[in-house]
Amino acid sequence: MKKLVLLLVAVAMILPLTLSSCGGGGEKLYLFNWIYYIPDDVLEDFTKETGIEVVVDSYASNEEMYNKVVAGGAGYDIVVPSGDYVSIMIAGSLLEPIDKSRLKNFGNIDPAAIARIGFDVGNTHSVPYMMGAAGVSINTTKVSGYEHSWSIFDRPDLQGRMTMLDDMREVLGAALKSLGYSVNDADPAHLEEARLVVERWKPNLVKFDAEAFAKSFAAGEFWVVQGYAENVFLEYPEDRRAEVDFFFPKEGMPMYMDSLCILKGAKNVDQAYEFIDYILRPDVAARIADYLMLPSPNVPARALMQVQPNYEFTDLANGEFKEDLGQETLKLYNDAWRRIRVGN
Amino acid sequence: MKRRPSFSRAVFATTIVFLSMPLLVLVLYSFNESKSGSWTGFSLRWYAQLFLDSPRLWRAFGNSAIVALSSALVATVIGTLGAIAVNWYRFPLRKYLRTITFLPMILPEIIIGVSLLIFFSGIGLRLSLFTVFVAHVSFNLPFVFLLVLARLEEFDASIIEAARDLGASEAQTLVRVIIPVSMPGIVSGFLTAVTLSLEDFVITFFVTGPGATTLPLYVYSAIRFGVSPVINALSVVMIVGTIILTWSSRNVLKYIAAK
Amino acid sequence: MTRLPGTAKTPGGLYAAPSLVWLSVFFLAPLAIIVAYSFLTPGALGGVEWSPTLDAYRAIANPTFGKVTVNTIIVAMGATAITMLIAIPCGYYMARSEHQNILLMLVMIPFWTNFLIRIYAWIAILGNEGFLNDLLLSLGLVDQSVRFLYNRGAVMLVLVYTYLPYAILPLYSTIDKFDFSLLEAARDLGASKMSAINRVLLPNIRGGVLTAFLFTFIPIFGAYAVPLLVGGTESYMLGNLIADELTKSRDWPLASAISMVITLVTTLGVLLLLRANGTSVLGGDDHEAAEPAGEADALGAAR
Numbered sequence: 001m002k003k004l005v006l007l008l009v010a011v012a013m014i015l016p017l018t019l020s021s022c023g024g025g026g027e028k029l030y031l032f033n034w035i036y037y038i039p040d041d042v043l044e045d046f047t048k049e050t051g052i053e054v055v056v057d058s059y060a061s062n063e064e065m066y067n068k069v070v071a072g073g074a075g076y077d078i079v080v081p082s083g084d085y086v087s088i089m090i091a092g093s094l095l096e097p098i099d100k101s102r103l104k105n106f107g108n109i110d111p112a113a114i115a116r117i118g119f120d121v122g123n124t125h126s127v128p129y130m131m132g133a134a135g136v137s138i139n140t141t142k143v144s145g146y147e148h149s150w151s152i153f154d155r156p157d158l159q160g161r162m163t164m165l166d167d168m169r170e171v172l173g174a175a176l177k178s179l180g181y182s183v184n185d186a187d188p189a190h191l192e193e194a195r196l197v198v199e200r201w202k203p204n205l206v207k208f209d210a211e212a213f214a215k216s217f218a219a220g221e222f223w224v225v226q227g228y229a230e231n232v233f234l235e236y237p238e239d240r241r242a243e244v245d246f247f248f249p250k251e252g253m254p255m256y257m258d259s260l261c262i263l264k265g266a267k268n269v270d271q272a273y274e275f276i277d278y279i280l281r282p283d284v285a286a287r288i289a290d291y292l293m294l295p296s297p298n299v300p301a302r303a304l305m306q307v308q309p310n311y312e313f314t315d316l317a318n319g320e321f322k323e324d325l326g327q328e329t330l331k332l333y334n335d336a337w338r339r340i341r342v343g344n
Numbered sequence: 345m346k347r348r349p350s351f352s353r354a355v356f357a358t359t360i361v362f363l364s365m366p367l368l369v370l371v372l373y374s375f376n377e378s379k380s381g382s383w384t385g386f387s388l389r390w391y392a393q394l395f396l397d398s399p400r401l402w403r404a405f406g407n408s409a410i411v412a413l414s415s416a417l418v419a420t421v422i423g424t425l426g427a428i429a430v431n432w433y434r435f436p437l438r439k440y441l442r443t444i445t446f447l448p449m450i451l452p453e454i455i456i457g458v459s460l461l462i463f464f465s466g467i468g469l470r471l472s473l474f475t476v477f478v479a480h481v482s483f484n485l486p487f488v489f490l491l492v493l494a495r496l497e498e499f500d501a502s503i504i505e506a507a508r509d510l511g512a513s514e515a516q517t518l519v520r521v522i523i524p525v526s527m528p529g530i531v532s533g534f535l536t537a538v539t540l541s542l543e544d545f546v547i548t549f550f551v552t553g554p555g556a557t558t559l560p561l562y563v564y565s566a567i568r569f570g571v572s573p574v575i576n577a578l579s580v581v582m583i584v585g586t587i588i589l590t591w592s593s594r595n596v597l598k599y600i601a602a603k
Numbered sequence: 604m605t606r607l608p609g610t611a612k613t614p615g616g617l618y619a620a621p622s623l624v625w626l627s628v629f630f631l632a633p634l635a636i637i638v639a640y641s642f643l644t645p646g647a648l649g650g651v652e653w654s655p656t657l658d659a660y661r662a663i664a665n666p667t668f669g670k671v672t673v674n675t676i677i678v679a680m681g682a683t684a685i686t687m688l689i690a691i692p693c694g695y696y697m698a699r700s701e702h703q704n705i706l707l708m709l710v711m712i713p714f715w716t717n718f719l720i721r722i723y724a725w726i727a728i729l730g731n732e733g734f735l736n737d738l739l740l741s742l743g744l745v746d747q748s749v750r751f752l753y754n755r756g757a758v759m760l761v762l763v764y765t766y767l768p769y770a771i772l773p774l775y776s777t778i779d780k781f782d783f784s785l786l787e788a789a790r791d792l793g794a795s796k797m798s799a800i801n802r803v804l805l806p807n808i809r810g811g812v813l814t815a816f817l818f819t820f821i822p823i824f825g826a827y828a829v830p831l832l833v834g835g836t837e838s839y840m841l842g843n844l845i846a847d848e849l850t851k852s853r854d855w856p857l858a859s860a861i862s863m864v865i866t867l868v869t870t871l872g873v874l875l876l877l878r879a880n881g882t883s884v885l886g887g888d889d890h891e892a893a894e895p896a897g898e899a900d901a902l903g904a905a906r
Binding site for chain 3: 456493539
């Protein structure tokens with residue numbers, strides 16, 4: 001009996017150890033990415049072509065990925081941060097510089113998109129993967145007579161039927177844009193104005209939600225939600241998609257650019273370059289864009305796309321990339337956001 | 345004669361219904377044809393997808409099962425021994441032990457996760473399923489410890505002394521007297537540990553390494569994109585599997601006992 | 604209570620060693636990191652800079668923290684009270700049953716499916732277009748959907764649901780060893796059922812009640828995901844605050860400091876509670892006069 005227990009304990013302790021260290025030889029690449037951001041068959045084809053096995057783990061937000069990397073949780077070769085986090089990670093020396101001469105497909109990326117990048121001018125440490133923005137989705141069977149504007153959140157008749165993202169930059173960015181300011185505005189007075197706008201919207205909102213809003217929108221519970229098109233359309237019944245009006249407010253909106261970056265200390269740098277270049281190939285980029293139903297920043301890929309994206313590249317004209325705010329301004333944003341979330 | 349506890353039975357029955365309600369929804373959705381919340385018709389497509397085309401989900405499930413069972417087992421053994429020691433024996437650091445055992449319950453999960461990660465990377469321990477296991481044992485330990493201790497606290501040391509007076513060795517006392525007396529606490533502790541381990545995603549997120557994704561991590565990273573009903577199907581399979589396993593192991597144990 | 608001395612023949616230290624070693628290495632060391640961090644300057648990009656300061660503790664004086672704390676206490680107290688009221692009869696019933704293991708599995712198995720999936724199921728039940736409203740509407744009990752979700756009530760309901768099993772288990776395993784003939788004797792002496800339970804049963808299962816309380820109150824106090832998913836615009840709890848300070852504001856010292864304050868206050872509260880109850884649930888006992896000092900020492904050691 002005693003021996004049995006001891007044996008079981010020994011097995012229990014050894015099992016996690018052995019399992020984590022096993023998994024044969026061969027070339028590997030460790031990718032830390034947003035979930036569902038690269039179709040599995042693209043990864044499989046990459047392995048078939050190159051013999052490099054891709055091990056993928058996923059995260060749900062830049063903050064999670066970043067904190068894990070900062071606290072020492074490396075072990076990955078490639079991460080896919082959004083623009084503001086690219087600049088934070090460059091400043092923190094967490095990224096390897098990118099040698100563009102090793103990426104023969106880099107030229108495929110739309111120069112118009114690159115020109116708008118402020119977070120990594122010249123793309124010294126990042127390679128654009130996908131760009132897009134959160135917009136507003138409206139259930140047109142329930143709501144009518146609205147403008148394509150942030151002012152929709154001012155409508156008290158929709159009280160209890162609207163949500164905004166639980167995301168400081170997106171919500172304050174929306175308010176700043178509605179006032180005609182930059183989404184990266186550092187002026188405390190402007191920020192205070194923006195806070196008051198959000199406080200004005202808040203009584204009309206059910207909640208700030210970045211997780212479950214799309215499900216409840218699809219169920220008809222929420223009628224107006226701020227969020228990403230891909231989240232909303234993945235949940236909405238396919239045959240009733242025409243009911244949804246997804247738009248970017250005319251005042252403009254915060255925009256993101258997710259980029260492929262090589263982590264400092266990555267062990268499989270050659271494989272990482274091979275992978276990034278593979279992703280930049282027009283046929284591969286087109287498959288990814290088709291899968292995500294997003295416009296591709298890869299110019300030759302656009303002609304190869306077979307699926308109508310949720311919005312066009314040109315729809316993003318009003319958008320502005322979120323940049324890192326710097327510690328002082330970030331604190332202002334945090335204070336404003338905390339006051340909104342906690343209530344005064 | 346035993347009095348029939350009618351009030352408590354009514355509360356218990358209601359509670360089981362309350363606890364199982366989400367499960368019913370889950371079962372229903374796992375057979376729903378469409379992905380969205382509304383019922384569109386019976387379908388087995390999510391089960392088909394689960395069994396034919398979800399290798400990554402199964403890997404995550406496998407990781408979760410390994411970590412849950414092994415961490416619960418280790419925590420149960422260590423925690424039970426600790427509770428026995430604290431309840432019946434005098435030894436150095438006794439008060440220290442009983443104070444630190446409930447600290448892991450109090451610290452917020454995210455703080456435990458980050459601090460463990462800093463610690464692991466500080467001592468150069470490579471992140472893997474093993475670090476997840478270590479973290480899970482750490483947060484499971486207090487629950488097992490306190491559950492067993494709550495069970496033991498009213499038992500007097502005289503039962504041990506009595507066993508010794510009858511000539512039992514230390515090991516015999518442990519196996520024949522102490523452990524049987526603690527059993528309901530040990531079983532509760534083990535079940536609690538398995539459950540906690542299967543649920544955790546905050547701490548796990550920080551201490552896991554490449555390729556060691558657990559089920560909650562997989563689901564959590566997916567929530568913004570709408571959790572696929574495949575996960576509902578997996579949950580149903582898992583519950584049915586657990587019930588069959590428990591039931592058959594009971595019968596096996598009974599068979600052994602009868603021999 | 605007598606306690607056996609730790610001699611070579613009585614392996615108290617041997618039994619305790621694994622817990623001592625495990626917790627000291629894998630828990631105290633990381634805890635020490637957090638304590639140290641709470642006294643450091645936040646790094647510009649997250650992490651910390653190695654210059655000591657009390658800024659983080661000063662920042663806690665901010666009134667918004669007080670407001671969140673009050674909100675958290677209200678929710679945690681309410682949810683814990685409801686949980687206990689349900690859990691005690693459940694534990695009682697299980698302890699008296701002849702099929703204890705089956706009942707145990709009945710309580711725990713619903714919890715072996717993913718947490719988030721179960722919360723989503725609750726959203727599907729309680730939503731405006733959800734099952735419960737469908738039922739109420741079809742029965743004609745209401746003529747318009749009732750908003751169950753996205754308020755404090757919903758947060759409490761789901762918290763009760765989440766922590767109920769953790770409260771039932773310790774109660775069950777303590778009540779199980781209670782000598783029910785005492786209860787019957789009290790009844791025979793003319794006590795009503797309620798007063799027999801109040802005067803005879805409850806005092807004898809104090810350990811289980813306290814453990815159940817700890818297992819419920821403490822995790823609810825740090826709850827994070829539940830208020831996020833089923834709460835409304837005002838349902839923001841300390842757990843959310845800490846997570847936001849750590850991840851979004853990248854202020855690790857502040858997050859550490861808030862955690863330190865919570866840990867200290869909760870620890871002290873728990874110790875006082877145990878002391879007042881004279882229970883030995885945490886191995887404390889009534890006969891050791893130097894108890895409070897001993898606790899303080901142990902806490903000091905923990906720091």
